[in-house]
Amino acid sequence: MKNARHVLRLAAILVVGVTSFIVVRRLLVPATFGEIGHYRAAAIEQIKSKPVRHAGADACVDCHSDVSDLKSTSKHAGIHCESCHGPGAAHAEDPDSADARPTRHLAQPRRLFCGACHSESISRPPFMRQVHLEIHYPKQPCTDCHQSHHPEVEK
Amino acid sequence: MIDSHLINEFYEALERVSGYIYPNEIELQWSVLIVLYPYITGLVAGAFILASLVRVFKVDEMAPAYRLALLTSLAFLLVAPMPLNAHLGHPERAYEILVTPNTNSAMAMFGFVYLWYLTIVLLLEVWFDYRKDIVILSKTKPAPLRWFYKILTLGVDDISPRALALDDKIGRAITVIGVPSAVLLHGYVGFIFGSIKAIPWWSTALMPIIFLFSAMVSGIAAVMVIYMFSCWLRGEQIVGARMKCVDTIARYLLVSLIVSFSLEALEMIQKAYEAEEHYDITVVMLEGMLYLSMLVVQVFLGSIVPMIFLGFVRIANVHERVRKAVYAVSSLLILLGVLAMRWNVVIGGQFVSKSFRGITTYKLGIAGREGLLSAAIILILPVLILAVLVKLFPPWESADKPTEATAGDPIS
Structure with missing residues (x-):
């Protein structure tokens, strides 16, 4: 193990990286994501609020x-x-x-x-x-x- | 009020189509940047497979180019997502494919395929391979460069034989994982094209394999060119071990070129023989807009000519100087041919209307996000990154020293 210190440090960095990814992911995924399908449910309301350009x-x-x-x-x-x-x-x-x-x-x-x-x-x-x-x-x-x-x- | 610019564009587009095409087919959705994406990932996979030949399959003749192949692979991999980001726009949203993975979409899984290949395979392999050098450089280089190397050592400067033996063992294990990963990376790109049912030009189960072999061809050719060019830059003659190295690279290049060309030819022959309903319009496209890029550049200049050249130097007893010239010219032609192949697949596939009764065209702009300039920058960038990487992590080993073999030896 004495000669494997660098490998252990590398493994620690990988573990920290994966853990931070999991934490950051929780913060980054929008609240309404996945409620209906693989998208942000609030997007529907957002799109609906856009001005209508065609009159019919x-x-x-x-x-x-x-x-x-x-x-x-x-x-x-x-x-x-x-x-x-x-x-x-x-x-x-x-x-x-x-x-x-x-x-x-x-x-x-x-x-x-x-x-x-x-x-x-x-x-x-x-x-x-x-x-x-x-x-x-x-x-x-x-x-x-x-x-x-x-x-x-x-x- | 309709934007007059849009209206002009609409008229311009109308003039470019022939026969019957659906309205949403006038403009090609996948531009020149999507041509570069499989090209660049192909170079990554090909260069890595070449490196693995040395590491895993013990093709020791290519050892002088091993580290350069690894760095080439890394330099191109760092740029691989750029054409996608530039094409899609909104690079600030790119992280979303990682935080909200869609396992039903092959395209959306790219982030993971990429991340796996970059971190687990290439960065780790380079790190284990260079650790000894990094430790030495962290002690010999002046500040602030020293700090950079110091960080990379992770604070451990143990380069005892046992530690290095462990590095070698882990590095080898990573390469063993790396080979299927390289195959996965580029097979994956082919898989994406192969699974698009709407475009018969793409939709074949052979696509991942064709992409894989063309990747090997282009990656090996790229390493050949870069290795020969770097030897010339450093004022080192390609003789002895170096000549053996380029001879061996050329041998693998020829083998993969023959396999790659045969696969592509088989696919075309099969298409022609089946002559399904889309075949007639495909012929119109091949005789028209793809004539130059496919038949002349991809098939003739990029495959047949290099195959004859490389085959000839294998059979005939040719002087080293001629061999080197043949290798350089063939590799450059192959690189051009594979780029043309990506163009013919990506752009060619979108020319034909789903109606099979019409064809659209593609106008490549000079400026703009998806223009020729962006494409040129994306293609040049990996070379610049490679220059920096080579400066930071010199790939030249003592094994690179020429042996006593005399210049002018015929091929062994």
Whole structure:
């Protein structure tokens, strides 16, 4: 044992290390951890308290019924306003505020924006109208011919 | 109001995808930093396995590189969690994986795998191996460096033959535990990729074994490069015992390279033969975005060329100078090839959409948390740490002295 003093000291350090880990662990684990699952139960309340950014389609219809009526008869009827215009809770709360106003059209260039759903792809469902953006009137904005809220072209 | 920057990013992303992909697949979740993580842990495991060849399996020819291999392993291990921390963000929360362990998640167990390997295996092994040197340095070095060594001695400066024999015995026992631990560490990294069912490119039971062998290949190549480079830096010629050492390292490098390459080839052949529903899109990816990094860099430059080079010097009677050049070039090519392999696994696996009908791309930024610069810093850092470690704990032993063998001897 005389020649093993360094080993004993090392073992002591390991024991102290493991013991302090156990003690520190008790202090570090949040109080509500594990109550429901492998997470801090209080996190749910914390997340719930965050401000809501989306208002939902009904809030838009209250004021923009003309647009909603038009859209309801079109192929875009199933697409919610905020899908293209972005979150609108702030705007619904304060319709006059310029800062809170949702984007009029999601952004330029609109051709790419429309292409997110309408560019040719064999794996899209066939009811979604698809075009080759490169050959379908490549220089023109889509909205020259299609109204976003009622995109069917009248013949 | 939607942030215009986000909108621009969205359009930019749309231009980068082809075919049909799901919206959450546009952006790759695992970036270049996750490429570095298996690369670095691979170097750790490989370098350690090389060291264990000397300690446990008594491959005495490699003794001159033994301590350097240990320090290389330690230097890279210290940096191993960095890419993960940088990728996840919030490093201040990293301790949480240790205090609230989730035993159902292989990924969340990393903290324990890492801690075990760092403290129980590497630090202890280095400490027992260097204890005699530490005690001597604590008496010969000037303050304040002396205090540093003094602390490391734990206040015991017994370097009697019996104490040293005990050190050797314990060190050997730790290495015996260390080998399965090294296998566990890197097999574990492969296990994480192999168990991701959603990505057929990863989801194979061979993954842990492939990762393990590529780890050995990269670790051995890294030790070879570092050993040769440090000899050159110190102005010492690689002759005699040192030449025998690099010859032996090259031998093990060749063997592990052949096994590693065969495993990877087997996996690809099996995939091609099975030709499951994801195979067509995999071929599109291989012929397109992975052509350079996989077929050219990983397979040709990183595996076939070094295999031919190393195989040639084994068979032919080649002069020492040529052998050294071949070893250096082959090792560097292998290091590049294994890095490319990690890239092809991590990034390549995320290119293919779960729809199997579309492909996304990856744009590597220069700056930013997950950019090229961060990756470069993380890759350079272990080399700097190794330089400091080598300065603090010189790995050069008396056994390193060249023997009387003459330069220019053919391989034995």
